[in-house]
Amino acid sequence: MEWTKWLREIPDFPQPGILFRDVLPIMAHNDAWQEVLDGLEQRIKPLAPDAIMAPEARGFLIAAPLADRLKIGLVPVRKPGKLPAPILSETYSLEYGENQLEVERDSNLAGKRVVIVDDVLATGGTVAATSRLASRLSATVVGFAFLIELASLGGRSRLDANALVTSLLTL
Numbered sequence: 001m002e003w004t005k006w007l008r009e010i011p012d013f014p015q016p017g018i019l020f021r022d023v024l025p026i027m028a029h030n031d032a033w034q035e036v037l038d039g040l041e042q043r044i045k046p047l048a049p050d051a052i053m054a055p056e057a058r059g060f061l062i063a064a065p066l067a068d069r070l071k072i073g074l075v076p077v078r079k080p081g082k083l084p085a086p087i088l089s090e091t092y093s094l095e096y097g098e099n100q101l102e103v104e105r106d107s108n109l110a111g112k113r114v115v116i117v118d119d120v121l122a123t124g125g126t127v128a129a130t131s132r133l134a135s136r137l138s139a140t141v142v143g144f145a146f147l148i149e150l151a152s153l154g155g156r157s158r159l160d161a162n163a164l165v166t167s168l169l170t171l
């Protein structure tokens, strides 16, 4: 797993006591980035998803190339106040704060198999909120895929037990 050498760890960001796992240097190195996308694609493909959902912002950067590789739709889940059309909203907390996530009501997800992707699974608050939005849109969440899982924060236990939860690297 060569890509892991480009994972940057920054202490006390964005708050004292948080060890921030910065994935952007991985994206800046094409071999590493292709290795990550290959790994995620291999794990997601057997789930036969119809669409990917991803939370803003780092999730978007991973979801877009994966949706293109898999030739499926992409439904972005945004931070508050960004979407122009009628929305659904969920409040959530994450490792370093709380916020809302929003999705357009008209997202073409009813009856679809959805995989949720993001860079880091920490407490799981972000993707659990994304999953609630998927359910409210009558989609079935069949999987969650991450580059990195911070196991000590227990996010996995907050996610639907019927869905696959997969991470390329567990720390």
Ligand SMILES: O=P(O)(O)OC[C@H]1O[C@H](OP(=O)(O)OP(=O)(O)O)[C@H](O)[C@@H]1O
Residues within 6 Å of the ligand: 055, 056, 057, 058, 059, 093, 094, 095, 096, 118, 119, 120, 121, 122, 123, 124, 125, 126, 127, 155
């Ligand atoms: O498992 P959790 O405790 O919910 O934390 C994980 C989330 O935190 C980060 O997002 P952040 O809100 O910092 O957004 P960004 O991608 O816009 O930087 C990360 O990209 C995940 O979405």
Ligand SMILES: Nc1ncnc2[nH]cnc12
Residues within 6 Å of the ligand: 018, 019, 020, 021, 022, 094, 095, 096, 120, 122, 123
């Ligand atoms: N420690 C961490 N590093 C990067 N992103 C995060 N999101 C939540 N916790 C995080």
